[in-house]
Amino acid sequence: MSNLDRQAVPTACGGRGFVVAEPVRELLSPRRVQLGESTEVRRLLPNLGRRMVGAWAFVDHYGPDDIADEPGMQVPPHPHMGLQTVSWLHEGEVLHRDSTGSLATIRPRELGLMTSGRAISHSEESPRPHARLLHGAQLWVALPDAHRHVEPHFQHHANLPEVTAPGLTATVILGSLDGAESPGTAYTPIVGADLALSRxxxxxxxxxxDFEYAVLSMSGEAHVDGVPVLPGSMLYLGCGRTELPLRAAxxxxxxxxxxxxxEEELIMWWNFIGRTQEEIEAARNDWMTGSRFGEVRGYDGGPLAAPQLPPVPLKARGRVR
Structure with missing residues (x-):
């Protein structure tokens, strides 16, 4: 998923300085962003009050949208560096193409995991024909320094492990939860799980x-640790928890x-995560000149142009609120 803002703002992320060491209940409201021709997303991370949750550095929630008579998601080829993208659907399909030659249709509750490593480019679109509704989330995971230059690759996992309890099915998307481990490759201690609650x-x-946590509401009416969380909002929970009470209305x-x-301090600008201004500048130049990021074949349209870099220096900082 691309950050399509034409005035891309650098975001300072990472570092432990502003991690909340104890349990909290901090409700985050989304910022609405237009994505492509017909999809509006609710952006939860980065947020004015919170930049990261563990290695999760970017969270968009979209839909459910009726796209029966619309093109649906149409995100042209664009680059990524220093991160993983996670595609997660509740309804609809997304056709993924990338510069490694990967081609996959991602369906509800299947994991589409793209590791950019040093450089990759990809496109995302609703197939033709496509389902009436489109509803899902797109997320980024920051890669630690030891792995941020790995060879780019894509993984598609249709069968994921589940943790169950009366009224709950938890699908483990990435990392591990209660002894169940996702087949997706993770480079930091992490968890991402889809929680389906019955009324x-x-x-x-x-x-x-030792983890910090947040919960994104996708649909329905649920209380997380006693706090009602409406669809399209996210509750930051801090650290120091051994269990999380959930109740579904x-x-x-x-x-x-x-x-x-x-722990590491990062710069996130447009679709790149780096450590220095020089890295970001080089990535932008390579994309605009057709170097390093490869070519996405088969998409009906041209690639996205990178926005202009801001006139102020880019500097990696910690989790400044």
Whole structure:
């Protein structure tokens, strides 16, 4: 998924300075962003009040949108560096193409995991024909320094492990939860899980005390640790938790995101994650001159142009609020 803002703003991420060491209940409201021709997303990370959750550095929630008479998602070829993208659907399909030659149709509750490493480019679109509704989330995971230059690759996993309890099915998207581990490659201690709650369910989900967590509401009416979380909003939970109480007033869908606080200080600009201004400048120049990021074949349209770099220096900092 691309950040399509034409006035891309650098975001300073990472570092433990502003990690909340104890449990909190911090409700984050989204910023609405137009993505492509017909898709509007609700951007939860980076947020004015919170930049990262573990290694999760970018979260967009979209839909459910009726695209029966619309083109749906149409995101032209664009580059990524220093991160992984996670595609997660509740309804609809997304056709993924990338510069490694990967071609895959991602369907509800299947993992599309793209590791950019040193450089990759990809496109995302609703297939033709496509389902009436489109509803999902697109997320980025920052790669640690030891792995941020790995060879780019794509993984598609249709069968993922589940953790169940009365009224709850938790699908493990990335990392591990309660002994179940995703087949997707993770480079930091992390968890991403899809939580399907039945109406009236009251359960507690086991957590890792050393992780920080947040919960994104996808649909329905649910209370997370006693806080009502409406669809399209996210509750930041801090660290120090061993369990998370959940209660559903209706059938509800949530996403649990967590991981060890990310120690490294980063610069996130447009679709790149780096450490220095020179890295970001080089990546932009390489994309605009057709170097390094390869070519996406088969997409009906040209690639995205990178926005102009800001006139102020880019500097990696910590988790400044």
């Amino acid at each position: 009236g369910a009251e359960v507690s989900l086991p957590l890792n005390r 209706s059938d509800a869908g949530l996403m649990l995101l967590g991981g060890e606080p990310f």
